[in-house]
Amino acid sequence: MEKMILNGEMKDRSEIRIDIEDRGYQFGDGVYEVIRIYNGLLFAGDMHIKRLFQSAELISISIPYTQEELMEQLKRLVKTNDLQSGIIYLQYTRGVSPRSHAFPFHQVEPVYVAYTKEMPAAKGEKAAVRAVTAEDIRWLRCNIKSLNLLGNILAKEEAVKAGCEEAIQHRGDIVTEGSSSNVFIAANGAIKTHPANNLILNGITRQVVLQLCGKLEIPVQEEAFTMEELLKADEVFYTSTGVEVTGISEVDGKIIGNGQTGPLTQKLQQAFCQEIERQCGRI
Known part of the structure; x- marks a missing residue:
């Protein structure tokens, strides 16, 4: 039982x-x-x-x-x-x-x-997924992991109705985070993600990925980025406890990069798996 x-x-x-x-x-x-x-x-x-x-x-x-x-x-x-x-x-x-x-x-x-x-453990590289964008209608204390998730649910439902895996939320022109994840973009070999302030939840996987970027000497900017930067990025990926590190191949019907998991994302997926093995053993 x-x-x-x-x-x-x-x-x-x-x-x-x-x-x-x-x-x-x-x-x-x-x-x-x-x-x-x-x-x-x-x-x-x-x-x-x-x-x-x-x-x-x-x-x-x-x-x-x-x-x-x-x-x-x-x-x-x-x-x-x-x-x-x-x-x-x-x-x-x-x-x-x-x-x-x-x-x-x-x-x-x-x-x-x-x-x-x-829940089965993911192993190695995962296929990239499709996403849509959605206006971020949530309250202004998103740094608190509270039970008040209706805004997140409505955004996720927009993604599901569009046949996508995630909704990337934005306040006006500024991208914040996914409906149940943190979002990263990569351009010219560097990574950018929204700073950990009251507008996002500072995800644990996000924090681990930022630590890995430091170890791998991947340049990171924790600063807000625009919808235009999102759609023009070389790579987009998202992170959470459930999806770990997963590439995004398409946003609002716009193909990102070559429509596959990008090289920086792959590198971080591999490093994340190694971190799991370091803490918990081989999966």
Whole structure:
């Protein structure tokens, strides 16, 4: 029987009950993380947990564990479910309280859930995918990994309806990020990606890729770029826990480069696989 965590306790999925007045359910009042598992080990787990605590602090949710204690719970969940390749999803909500927009007047305990899901590990180079662009209609605190994802969902649905894998969001002429990813462009041997400010989520895979660029001596500019730069780029790729590092072959029907995964993207895909092997062993 698959196990989940509810408020620090390991339970069967059938035992999990969430109150109808949980503020995560009624307001999206909470934060979450998704951590990739390779060979039964958490990839970049410390970075994910650190970001979870940062997001929680920014919306005044107090997590009643240390980062080390939470990490040990997640490792135990992976081991209990015998998960070799997949993800952990975990979230904290502000807790259960009678419905009111303001924070509860009385002290409430946050509600914490975590579960695992199988997902095959990607190996080596992945085929490039198609994308569309979409106006970024989200709120102005995208650096918080909150449960409020309706704007992201609507953008992703635009991509799905167009037969594409991702929607690249923009505020006016400035590209921000994907609906569930970070976006990079490459031109003249250098890479550019939006700076990690309040307009994007500083993705963990994004951070790992930037570290790899440093090791590989690939020039990087963390600065905003335009829609025109996006469409004229030599290469476009996107990153996330789920897609890892994946090339984008076409945006809004415009072929990027030669319509295949570009050489810089391939180089980073290979380096990313090596980083997975360094942390978690060969996949």
